[in-house]
Amino acid sequence: MGKIVAFSGNQAIAEGMRQINPDVCAAYPITPQTELMQQFASFVADGVVDTELVTVESEHSAMSACVGAAAAGGRVMTATSAQGLALMWEILYCASGLRLPIIMTIVNRALNAPLNIHGDHSDAMGARDSGWIQLFSENAQEAYDNLMQAVRIGEKASVRLPVAVCYDGFIISHSIERMEMLEDEEVKGFVGPYQNLYHPLLDVAHPVTYGPVDLQDYYTEHKRQQVEAMKNALPVVLEIAEEYKKLSGRGFGYFEAYRLDDAEIGMFIMGSAAGTAKEVVDELRATGVKAGLLKLRLFRPFPYQEVAAALKNLKVLAVMDRAESFGAMGGPTFNELRSALLSLKTPPLTFNYIYGLGGREPSLAEIHKAFARAREVLTAGKAEILHDYLQVRE
Amino acid sequence: MSESKLKGWKELPIGGLILEPGNSEAYNTGTWRTFKPVLHPEICTHDLFCWLYCPDAAILVKDGKMVGFDMKHCKGCGICAKVCPHKPSAITMVKEGEAEEGDKGKETK
Numbered sequence: 001m002g003k004i005v006a007f008s009g010n011q012a013i014a015e016g017m018r019q020i021n022p023d024v025c026a027a028y029p030i031t032p033q034t035e036l037m038q039q040f041a042s043f044v045a046d047g048v049v050d051t052e053l054v055t056v057e058s059e060h061s062a063m064s065a066c067v068g069a070a071a072a073g074g075r076v077m078t079a080t081s082a083q084g085l086a087l088m089w090e091i092l093y094c095a096s097g098l099r100l101p102i103i104m105t106i107v108n109r110a111l112n113a114p115l116n117i118h119g120d121h122s123d124a125m126g127a128r129d130s131g132w133i134q135l136f137s138e139n140a141q142e143a144y145d146n147l148m149q150a151v152r153i154g155e156k157a158s159v160r161l162p163v164a165v166c167y168d169g170f171i172i173s174h175s176i177e178r179m180e181m182l183e184d185e186e187v188k189g190f191v192g193p194y195q196n197l198y199h200p201l202l203d204v205a206h207p208v209t210y211g212p213v214d215l216q217d218y219y220t221e222h223k224r225q226q227v228e229a230m231k232n233a234l235p236v237v238l239e240i241a242e243e244y245k246k247l248s249g250r251g252f253g254y255f256e257a258y259r260l261d262d263a264e265i266g267m268f269i270m271g272s273a274a275g276t277a278k279e280v281v282d283e284l285r286a287t288g289v290k291a292g293l294l295k296l297r298l299f300r301p302f303p304y305q306e307v308a309a310a311l312k313n314l315k316v317l318a319v320m321d322r323a324e325s326f327g328a329m330g331g332p333t334f335n336e337l338r339s340a341l342l343s344l345k346t347p348p349l350t351f352n353y354i355y356g357l358g359g360r361e362p363s364l365a366e367i368h369k370a371f372a373r374a375r376e377v378l379t380a381g382k383a384e385i386l387h388d389y390l391q392v393r394e
Numbered sequence: 395m396s397e398s399k400l401k402g403w404k405e406l407p408i409g410g411l412i413l414e415p416g417n418s419e420a421y422n423t424g425t426w427r428t429f430k431p432v433l434h435p436e437i438c439t440h441d442l443f444c445w446l447y448c449p450d451a452a453i454l455v456k457d458g459k460m461v462g463f464d465m466k467h468c469k470g471c472g473i474c475a476k477v478c479p480h481k482p483s484a485i486t487m488v489k490e491g492e493a494e495e496g497d498k499g500k501e502t503k
Contacts, residue, residue: 099409209412221403222410
C-alpha cells in the first residue's frame with residue numbers, strides 16, 4: 001500500500017513524475033502550472049530522477065522538444081496551462097499526427113483576454129480536436145491516478161497517442177488535500193520500462209523518416225489511422241483502469257456515476273466542481289428529490305455510447321460547461337452530449353449551464369440553482385432555455 | 395503511380411513515417427517539371443558544373459563525362475542551363491511537350 005500525504009495537485013503531479021522518471025521533460029513555466037515544474041526541476045537538480053530537463057524559451061519550443069525527444073525514442077512528459085497550451089497548438093497536432101505518446105499535464109486555466117489566471121476548461125477545450133486523449137480529474141488524487149494511467153494508455157501499441165491529464169487551476173493545483181501515493185516500486189512496476197515500440201529515430205541501424213510531406217495521396221489515410229487509434233483507446237482506458245484499481249484500490253472507467261441509477265434529474269459535469277455538485281445531490285436526496293450526477297473522466301475519445309446508456313433513465317439533464325464555445329449551440333460538452341443522447345429512444349430533456357469561468361467557483365447554492373432549473377423543466381415537460389449562464393450578473 | 399497501387403490505411407505505417415531509407419529515389423518527381431533540360435553534346439566540354447550545381451542528382455555522369463539527365467527526378471529548375479560556362483549554354487530549357495529530346499527549342503531566360 002502507498003502512503004497517505006497532504007499534497008496540492010501540483011505537488012501530487014510533480015511526485016508522480018518523479019516516480020515515473022521520464023527520459024525527457026521540456027517545459028516552460030506558466031501559472032498555475034509553475035510550481036509543478038519548479039518542484040520537478042528540483043528533483044532533476046537533486047539527481048532524484050534521471051530525466052533530461054530541457055528549459056526552453058516558450059511552450060511552442062517545449063512541445064517541439066517533446067516531439068523530437070519522443071520521436072527519438074524516449075518517454076516524454078511536459079505540463080502547461082492556458083496561453084501556454086494555446087502557444088503549443090501547432091505542435092499539439094504534430095505530436096498526435098506523428099503518433100507520439102507524450103504525456104502532458106494541463107492545469108486548466110482561463111484564456112486571455114481579459115487577463116485571468118484562474119481555473120476553467122477553456123484551454124483544454126480549445127485543444128479538444130488536436131488528436132490528444134484527454135482525462136479530467138476532480139481532485140489531486142484523481143490527477144495523480146490519471147497521470148499513472150495516462151502513461152500506459154498512450155504507450156499502448158494499438159493507441160500510440162499523446163495524452164493530456166487535466167485538472168483545474170488553483171482549486172486543485174494549489175489546494176492541499178489528503179491523498180494516497182503509490183510506493184515508488186509500485187509505480188515502476190505499473191508503468192514499466194518504456195518500450196520503443198515504433199521505429200524510434202535513434203535506432204540508427206534502421207533509419208526512418210519522420211514528418212515527410214503527405215499530400216492528397218496519403219494524408220486522408222493517416223488521419224483515418226488516428227481515428228482508429230482513438231477508438232482503440234476506449235477499451236484500453238477500461239483495461240488500464242481495472243489494472244490500476246487492483247494496484248491502488250481506486251478509480252473508475254470513463255466516468256463516475258453518482259446516485260444515478262434511479263435518478264429523475266441529473267447533472268453532467270467535469271473537474272473539481274463535481275465534488276460540490278455531489279454534495280448538492282446528497283442534500284437533494286435527503287429531501288426526497290431523485291437527483292444524480294455523471295462526472296466524466298475521459299473526454300477524448302468521448303465515450304458516447306456508454307455515457308448515453310448511463311443517462312438513459314433520466315427525465316432531465318443539466319449539462320455543466322466550464323468553457324464557452326462562442327457562437328455554438330451551447331458549450332463544448334453540451335454539444336457532445338446532445339449528439340450522444342440522440343441515439344436514445346427517449347432522451348432526457350437537456351439544457352446547458354456555463355459556469356466557473358475564470359475561476360468563479362460554483363457554490364452549493366449555485367449548483368442548487370441548476371438543479372432547481374432541472375426540476376422546473378421536469379414539471380414543465382420542456383426545456384425552453386437551452387444555453388444559459390449560472391453565475392452571471394445581469 | 396496509379397491510384398490502385400497505393401496502400402490503404404490499414405497497411406500503411408502510422409504517423410506518416412517512411413520506414414525504408416533512401417526511398418525518395420522511388421518517388422517520381424519528374425512529373426513536377428514544366429521545362430525540361432536538353433543537352434547539346436557538340437558544345438559540352440564535360441566540365442561538370444551542371445553536376446556540381448544540380449540540387450537533386452539528376453545529371454548523369456559516366457567515366458567523367460556528362461551523358462544526360464535522370465528525367466524521373468529532374469524537376470526542371472534550370473540551374474544546370476544557367477551555370478553552364480559556355481556561351482551559348484550546352485544545356486537549354488525547353489517547355490515540356492513543345493519539343494522532343496535533342497530539339498534545339500527555345501532558350502529560356
